[in-house]
Amino acid sequence: MIGNLNSILLENAVDELAKLPGIGRKTALRLALHLLRKEETAVFDLGEALIRMRRDVRYCPRCHNITEEPLCPICSSSRRDPKIVCVVENVKDVITIESTHEHSGLYHVLGGLISPLDGVGPSDLEIESLINRVEEEKIQEIILALSPTMEGDTTNYYIYRRLEDKPVQVTVLARGLSIGNELEFTDELTLGRSIINRIPFLNKS
Amino acid sequence: MIGNLNSILLENAVDELAKLPGIGRKTALRLALHLLRKEETAVFDLGEALIRMRRDVRYCPRCHNITEEPLCPICSSSRRDPKIVCVVENVKDVITIESTHEHSGLYHVLGGLISPLDGVGPSDLEIESLINRVEEEKIQEIILALSPTMEGDTTNYYIYRRLEDKPVQVTVLARGLSIGNELEFTDELTLGRSIINRIPFLNKS
Numbered sequence: 001m002i003g004n005l006n007s008i009l010l011e012n013a014v015d016e017l018a019k020l021p022g023i024g025r026k027t028a029l030r031l032a033l034h035l036l037r038k039e040e041t042a043v044f045d046l047g048e049a050l051i052r053m054r055r056d057v058r059y060c061p062r063c064h065n066i067t068e069e070p071l072c073p074i075c076s077s078s079r080r081d082p083k084i085v086c087v088v089e090n091v092k093d094v095i096t097i098e099s100t101h102e103h104s105g106l107y108h109v110l111g112g113l114i115s116p117l118d119g120v121g122p123s124d125l126e127i128e129s130l131i132n133r134v135e136e137e138k139i140q141e142i143i144l145a146l147s148p149t150m151e152g153d154t155t156n157y158y159i160y161r162r163l164e165d166k167p168v169q170v171t172v173l174a175r176g177l178s179i180g181n182e183l184e185f186t187d188e189l190t191l192g193r194s195i196i197n198r199i200p201f202l203n204k205s
Numbered sequence: 206m207i208g209n210l211n212s213i214l215l216e217n218a219v220d221e222l223a224k225l226p227g228i229g230r231k232t233a234l235r236l237a238l239h240l241l242r243k244e245e246t247a248v249f250d251l252g253e254a255l256i257r258m259r260r261d262v263r264y265c266p267r268c269h270n271i272t273e274e275p276l277c278p279i280c281s282s283s284r285r286d287p288k289i290v291c292v293v294e295n296v297k298d299v300i301t302i303e304s305t306h307e308h309s310g311l312y313h314v315l316g317g318l319i320s321p322l323d324g325v326g327p328s329d330l331e332i333e334s335l336i337n338r339v340e341e342e343k344i345q346e347i348i349l350a351l352s353p354t355m356e357g358d359t360t361n362y363y364i365y366r367r368l369e370d371k372p373v374q375v376t377v378l379a380r381g382l383s384i385g386n387e388l389e390f391t392d393e394l395t396l397g398r399s400i401i402n403r404i405p406f407l408n409k410s
Contacts, residue, residue: 006278006299007271013258016251021239027227033297034226035259036271043259046221047252053218054240054248066212066241073211092238094211 010036062133064109064126066091074098074106081105083140087130087159089113089147097145105143108133113151114158122158130159134168144172215241267338269314269331271296279303279311286310288345292335292364294318294352302350310348313338318356319363327363335364339373349377 010032017028035043059065060072063085067073074080074094084105088094094107110125122128133139142163146152160170176194177186186194215237222233240248264270265277268290272278279285279299289310293299299312315330327333338344347368351357365375381399382391391399 007258007262007273009254009258009262009273010271012254016254019247019251020236022232022235029297029300030227031225032255032258033295035255036262036296038259040259042224044256046224047256049214049217049221050237050240051249051252053212053214053237054243054245057212057214057241066215068212068214090238091241092234095234 063107064111065094065107085139086143086145088145113146114155115151131162134163134166139168141169141171148175268312269316270299270312287342290344291348291350293350318351319360320356336367339368339371344373346374346376353380
């Protein structure tokens, strides 16, 4: 344990840093003492960047991605295909999928997954606005790109049921072997699924 | 790599967080997105705590520990023995040694170690003020509690030479086996030193 730090200011900074995920009190103390040795302007820049980000970041009214513009850069880009919309859990997943350069359409950020255990229902998420988009924007394909977990599958199913009678194709990310992983270290569920969903060799589709 | 984050504010926050030691850009992004989901007041509290700590923390004029008081709580405590002063590299070491509850005297924080390779000489550290304290405060024992490294040993030796002709006993922390560690995993230098400095069994001193 960390004893008395002799300074309420240091103590406060450590307390606040230790609230961050994955940062315990020992790491928080190390970070605070690091900042104490830095220029005052450097610490001011860090504090201000965090405060300004939280205060001024806006969300795209269409896809709920973060942005500072009236529409996010992806929604307002003329090079993206507005007929294909990829549904993701959060902003980080937009960044992750963008880094693959394999999705040329738009996004829809749900802001979470349905999780009855955590008290998160469909009305807590941006699902209604997704249904509206499908109706208003003539979307042809909805790609469900949620995590392959209980919550992800529940949310996938809920959205699928809500879109069942709409003229839109609903697809889901392929599940199978991770590229580069040994077969013997793949879990049975994934391996079984990859057998069921096997595809023709050299299939380019 | 992390692609375009769609938001300059987020990008800034990630850049600033990634400057912290041990925090890469992926972790920085995770922290920033965590903060985006938090209450605005919570993020304000964090940013302000860091800025205020750096701006308002003062150093004890006697031992150079951090404090908000005219003298630090250790220097101003009547229950500490002012005749024994423990010399440490930095503020964190004061906290570490305090947590052992084995030192009842005062401290002297050098603010670093002599390191010619890094361009840190004796005049960059609080060594002159230590010599002055020895002369003015009738200190009887100086405990050198620096890391057992090249820099720590160099600094130990420099301070020892500066205090050689003063009426003060200079001691250094014992080096030997770590309690709870297997003998076979102790490095040879430490093991050799622990043989040379062996002490009578059941010696309580």
